[in-house]
Amino acid sequence: GPANLAAALAVAADPACRDLGVLVVLADEIHAARHARKTHTTSVATFASPGAGPLGHVVEGAPRILFRPAAPAAAGPLTLDPEVRIALITLSQGDRGELLDAVDHRFQGLVVAAFGAGHAPAWLVEPLAALARRIPVVLASRTGAGPTLTDTYRGPGSEYDLLRHGLVPAGPLDPAKARILLHALLSSGAAGPGGYDRPRITAAFAHLNGAGLA
Structure with missing residues (x-):
């Protein structure tokens, strides 16, 4: 809903969230996409990061980063060839x-x-x-x-x-x-x-x- 969109925009606009890689923001939690997974079919707090936990939270509209993960640098943009099965x-x-x-x-x-x-x-x-x-x-x-x-x-x-x-x-x-x-x-x-x-x-x-x- 609107609250999730507002939180995601706040994270995207905050310089403190740069270089964290792709992020998932839902229910005021900030997750690294490579750890995040959906854990429930209907819960509004469905995303979790098993073994890692959230990187931070959005509090009163402002991101608060708890830790920064080691982020391996990609050699280049990832492509997915539809012919590769x-x-x-x-x-x-x-x-x-x-x-x-x-x-x-x-x-x-x-x-x-x-x-x-x-x-x-x-x-x-x-x-x-x-x-x-x-x-x-x-x-x-x-x-x-x-x-x-x-x-x-x-x-x-x-x-x-x-x-x-x-x-x-x-x-x-x-x-x-x-x-x-x-x-x-x-x-x-x-x-x-x-x-x-x-x-x-x-x-x-x-x-x-x-x-x-x-």
């Missing part, structure tokens, strides 16, 4: 991998919303590894908050096992955001006839996880 598959109990079969040769990339901190049933490791040899497969968590781990669990189907088989960790990004980043990377040259640039894709996700940021 990225699949998103959420694993579920008893999953036998039939949807993975549908991805092969139809999509240029895949995001897997896995259990917990990035786990999959042991019988899906080889099908995922086979896909990762041909297209980028990003490992995200379906839980809604917290980062994908890299080296805590080591059993079959653990995050360590999956990454060892070629998957790329999504870091703090939820599956939907990971899909957007992968789409942007593949649209800007991280894919080609001879395969895909796994080091570049891995580095981009690691950068958003805080690697190399002051």
Whole structure:
């Protein structure tokens, strides 16, 4: 409503809010877009930033910034090529991998919303590894908050096992955001006839996880 619009305009016009990246303003809370997600279908306070919290608040029409996030600089404008198709598959109990079969040769990339901190049933490791040899497969968590781990669990189907088989960790990004980043990377040259640039894709996700940021 008008109050949300007024708060958003106040944030956009305030010099203190410069260089914070893309922001979401709702119910007098200021969120970094890369952390924000909608958490309720009808609540007026639907936006939250799991694991981070709001950057600040709008009080009596004036923004009050509580902290400034480390903001990785983009190499250039992000583009999303409509010809690049990225699949998103959420694993579920008893999953036998039939949807993975549908991805092969139809999509240029895949995001897997896995259990917990990035786990999959042991019988899906080889099908995922086979896909990762041909297209980028990003490992995200379906839980809604917290980062994908890299080296805590080591059993079959653990995050360590999956990454060892070629998957790329999504870091703090939820599956939907990971899909957007992968789409942007593949649209800007991280894919080609001879395969895909796994080091570049891995580095981009690691950068958003805080690697190399002051």
